[in-house]
Amino acid sequence: MTDTENKSEKYNKLDLWDTKTILDTILESQLNAIASIKLISDELELTVTKAVPLLEAGGRLIFAGAGTSGRIAAQECAELYPTFSWPKNKAHFLLAGGQKAFSEAIENAEDNIAQGEHDAEKLKPTAKDIFICCAASGRTPYTLGVMRTANLSGSLTIGISSVAQSPLLNEAKIKLNAKTGAEVIAGSTRMKAGTAQKVILNMLTTSIMIRLNRTYDSYMIDLVATNEKLNSRAIKIVAGICNVTTESAKESLVICKGKVKLACVYLKYKDLKTAEEILLEHAGNLRKCLE
Template sequence: MTGPSLQDDPRPTEAFDARHTDLDRLSPLALVQTFADDQLQALQAVQAAVPSLTAAVEAARGRLEQGGRLIYAGAGTSGRLGMLDATELTPTFSWPPERAVPLLAGGLRAMREAVEGAEDDADAGAGDVCAAQVGPGDVLIAVAASGTTPYVLGAAAQARAAGALTVGLSNNPGTPLLSAVDCPVLLDTGPEVISGSTRLKAGTAQKIALNILSSALMVGLGKVYGNLMVDLRASNAKLEARALRLVQHATGAPLPDAQAALHAAGGRVKTAIVMLRLNIEAADAEARLARSGGHARATLGETEQAPDRTPPG
């Protein structure tokens, strides 16, 4: 009597890909090309998910405008990608770290090593959501390639019961996670080159989707002017130089003027831009930005809506 085979699992991410049965016999060039070609399916999956990603952004923005938090829940690769996205929001957009809360099955230890059984504990997922005091103002992004991870399902169920908006990213269609959330996002990447290794294109699709979700939300919240990262946190020499370039680019000011404005603004790029563009002091610029909800374009009186662009191809 034999046990279940790879073909018995209905989840495409766990399926056996018969195209790559000689993977271990390929030359280095052919091997690298195979992996590179397969990764293209990650982008195709994200492109197909644009409508559902848009719906998630539209649903989440209002809660964040009212002071809500982004909560990420995942296990293994999915959880680590959520941790990464949450962490990068602070230096990129000055998003308060307490408003980007990553929940990882097994805790911080699981960033570097597998924690046995952590992802199989739905109660732990629910408990972590309770411990984070997730409530109606928050947005939970639940990520699971399989769409069946108990920890993630427990977190999503508890967050939804608490009134939070729930977004779910899964790489398999028809999975429990997609049925358990308010905003389901299917990233249908199919079987992996290395069977079952969802750190490959499934993980790539998740990374792209998380980048899109959080970046689109930050743009909508006024963290970007044009396509300039005007709310970055200049925490090192590289970012300080970037902040100065951003001020000069947005205002056309000479270097000494840009430096002086940035210094007076306490390193806040958006404040320095408003100061220079409107010829006002830092305190006045801050007050005007506050009245416009932090949106530089509205503060500068540039409120005309840009037309939607026709998608390529």
């Protein structure tokens, strides 16, 4: 069995423990899982460094996985557009079993390596694309199929697994091995391994978007305001960056059709066409535009 599936003696007779001890133990295991990520900080930095120029050249972020790993990866993919206005055609996810697998287990879907290859081939991968493939055990056939097709296409492949020397990590161009070890419930990798995957994906996508000029200071200047809460947030961001009243911020957003970044530049130059040109000239770097 792999490290993620082993039973740990540490958790013997778990069902006989008192509830508070169980809760404290689960929390401790989660914190340890997060701490394990510190050991791969160099690999994470390398991933961001290699990914940014590929995306600037028109590449795509493509996430893949099965079961819990696939659902975590799909969630990360889904958040990129509303948070950073990352184009929907530049972010894809491949989940074993397809859309139905979001809410229920699809029998044997993860065991089909050919399906993984086929699903990846449908995206017509190129050397500009980045595939982030997640599998706690590092040996899920579907995810391996995706990675193999990506590698044959020259794409940048990143493997996220809790097991060193697993097939996924052996074949990945960048190996992200968070050594989370045995789970409190043996084999339940939705726990420590899943937490580590989610944190790693948060770190990667957020850092990449920062490097792609989709933040200013710690503001999300490319958010898509689709409801009242987000509209209010957009107004606060513009007011905070430009040091103007909420009314002025709101007016600029109306003129700029809700685009926070553009509204900030517009408030500096008082002309929409000029603001658009300057934003384009500086490749969306708001700090350079405002300087």
